[in-house]
Amino acid sequence: MKTILTIQDLHQHFERGTANENHVLKGINLEMKEKEFITIIGGNGAGKSTLLNSIAGALPIEEGKIILDHQDITKQKVSQRAQHISRVFQDPKMGTAVRLTVEENLALAMKRGKKRSLSSGVKEKDRAFFREQLAMLDLGLEDRLQAEIGLLSGGQRQAITLLMATLIKPKLLLLDEHTAALDPKTSVVVMELTKKLIDNLELTAFMVTHNMEDAIRYGNRLIMLHQGTIAVDISGKEKENLTVPDLLALFQKNSGESIKDDALLLS
Numbered sequence: 001m002k003t004i005l006t007i008q009d010l011h012q013h014f015e016r017g018t019a020n021e022n023h024v025l026k027g028i029n030l031e032m033k034e035k036e037f038i039t040i041i042g043g044n045g046a047g048k049s050t051l052l053n054s055i056a057g058a059l060p061i062e063e064g065k066i067i068l069d070h071q072d073i074t075k076q077k078v079s080q081r082a083q084h085i086s087r088v089f090q091d092p093k094m095g096t097a098v099r100l101t102v103e104e105n106l107a108l109a110m111k112r113g114k115k116r117s118l119s120s121g122v123k124e125k126d127r128a129f130f131r132e133q134l135a136m137l138d139l140g141l142e143d144r145l146q147a148e149i150g151l152l153s154g155g156q157r158q159a160i161t162l163l164m165a166t167l168i169k170p171k172l173l174l175l176d177e178h179t180a181a182l183d184p185k186t187s188v189v190v191m192e193l194t195k196k197l198i199d200n201l202e203l204t205a206f207m208v209t210h211n212m213e214d215a216i217r218y219g220n221r222l223i224m225l226h227q228g229t230i231a232v233d234i235s236g237k238e239k240e241n242l243t244v245p246d247l248l249a250l251f252q253k254n255s256g257e258s259i260k261d262d263a264l265l266l267s
C-alpha cells in the first residue's frame, strides 16, 4: 500500500527559551498508508491539536519533516496544503460561510486549490450534482439547496462541512473532534456519515476524538498520544478486537503509568 503521509522526528515547543517552555511534541515519527483511518486519542494537553495543526500547516514546523504523497510540505503554508488536505473542526461554524446558501458553499468547495470566488454563480449542472451528493447524506438536505447555511442545525452543518471537505477527494482528511460540539444522538449520525464517506471514497483520514469508544469503534488504526509521544499504535486484527480495558492496559504497559479508568485518562 502506498504511503500517503510521513512525519519524521517532529518536535514542537511553545514559549521556547522562556521559563514557561513547553515541549509539546517530542519527536513524533509516523508513517500513514493510503486508506488508513487513524483515530487519535489522548488526555488534555497530550498534543493532539498541535499534531493536527502541524500537519495542516497552522503551526510552523520547528524541527522535523512532513511529507505528503512524496512531496515535502514542511515549509508549505496552510493555503498550499489545503489543496490536498481537508480539515473539519469541532465548531460547525468553522467550515462554512454562514451567509451563503448550501449550494453556494458547495460551489466554493468545488474550487479547492483555485481562486475562491462565486462570480459565475452556481451552474445548473453543478446543482444537480449537489442535490445528488446531499441526498446521499440522508438528512433531507437535497431540498434545501437555497437555504442559508447559518439557518441549519449544528449536525446538518457538520454533515455539509464533511461533504464540502470531500467533494474533491483530498489526499488526507483531518477530523478535529468534529462531533464533540453535537448532542449525543446527532454525534452518532455524523460519525456514521463520516464512516460512510471515508469508506465510499476510500479516504485516508485522521480523527482526533476524546471519545474512547469512538476511537475503538471507528477507523482501522488507533494512536494514543501521551505527553507528546506515541504511547499506543495499533491496527489490523488487534484494533478490531480491542476493548476499552485492553486499551487502558496497553497504555499502562507502554507508558509505565497507571490509570484507573478512561475518565481519569481523558479528563
Ligand SMILES: Nc1ncnc2c1ncn2[C@@H]1O[C@H](COP(=O)(O)OP(=O)(O)OP(=O)(O)O)[C@@H](O)[C@H]1O
Pocket (backbone or CB within 6 Å): 014, 015, 022, 024, 042, 043, 044, 045, 046, 047, 048, 049, 050, 051
Ligand atoms: N498557542 C499555544 N501557545 C502556548 N501553549 C500552547 C498553545 N497551543 C497549545 N499549547 C499547549 O500545548 C500543550 C498541548 O496542547 P494541545 O492543544 O496540542 O493538546 P490536546 O491533546 O489537543 O489537548 P485537548 O484534548 O485539551 O484539546 C498544552 O499544554 C497546551 O496548553
